[in-house]
Amino acid sequence: MSIIITVSNQKGGVGKTTTSAALTSGLALAGTKVLGIDLDPQGNLGFCLGAGPDTRYTILDVLKGQIPIEQAICHSEYGDLLISDITLSSSGLEKLPTKRETILKNAIEPILERYDYIIIDTPPALNLLTINAYSVSNHLIIPMASDILSLVGLAQLKETIESVRSTLNPGLNVLGILLTRFNIRTTLSRDVLEMAQQLADQIHTKVFETKIRSGVAIAEAPAHGESIFLYNPTSAAVTDYLAFIDEITPEIQL
Ligand SMILES: Nc1ncnc2c1ncn2[C@@H]1O[C@H](COP(=O)(O)OP(=O)(O)OP(=O)(O)O)[C@@H](O)[C@H]1O
Ligand SMILES: [Mg+2]
Secondary structure (H helix, E strand, C coil): CCEEEEECCCCCCCCHHHHHHHHHHHHHHCCCCEEEEECCCCCHHHHHCCCCCCCCCCHHHHHCCCCCHHHHCEEECCEEEECCCHHHHHCCHHHCCCCHHHHHHHHHHHHHHHCCEEEEECCCCCCHHHHHHHHHCCEEEEEEECCHHHHCCHHHHHHHHHHHHHHCCCCCEEEEEEEECECCCCHHHHHHHHHHHHHHHHCCCCECCCCCECCHHHHHHHHHCCCHHHHCCCCHHHHHHHHHHHHHHHHHCC
16 A cells, blocks of 8 residues: 655745655655656646656546546656646536545555555645645645745645545644755744744644755756756755655655
8 A cells, every 4th residue: 555645835836846756756766666646737746857748648637537547657767657737727626516525536546556655746725636635645744945934824724634634534644844945054044943843833743853955956957857866966955855755754654
């Protein structure tokens, strides 16, 4: 059975896709069987991990039941991927009469035995796609950029988590808050850390020990369609994301 991890925050640009790509490729390069699923119509995860434009099917084809899931999965050296594109934003899934919140759960059921981990990247929203991801997940990781504005608005996320727990997925665990673009030398980052710790308390979770530092390699790697691990193995981002994977590994076992 797969362990399913969703990377989510309704704020935009906080490092969801970067973290999803690092987890997918980092776990794959470490020899585990990983599937990355892009549930964001922006389609950035596939782009970050070098999925070519020749990929014929997207996650939407699978959600609509139009093709078998196996046919939509593309294989890369950084793990398997289910990509998305802009058509996911007007998918019509919200018009389905029943079981709208568990379309993803039902769609991936046939391949759960095949993977150790499934990593889901989500859009900067709390919508039906996000709810579908929460409904099927064992763990949530909440990335937050290290600026004060990116910390505001967690109440809505808390409500969504609680509502999913009370109905669709009682076992949903919030693994923690991951601070990204962190710079320990600034007072701001230290203030952010303190505030993030208070927010973590409110949702009964923790701020991860590992912080992801700011660095250009993170922005450059996707331009080359490469995982940061191969693009620049000596970068701070690689050191940090490897430390992050080490930190969470004991908690994400079956
Ligand atoms: N640690 C970091 N250091 C420097 N740049 C970073 C870091 N993390 C992310 N970025 C950059 O910030 C931008 C936003 O990151 P990313 O796409 O991962 O965020 P996101 O939360 O997925 O955004 P969206 O909400 O639009 O999906 C990207 O250009 C990315 O390269
Ligand atoms: Mg993204």
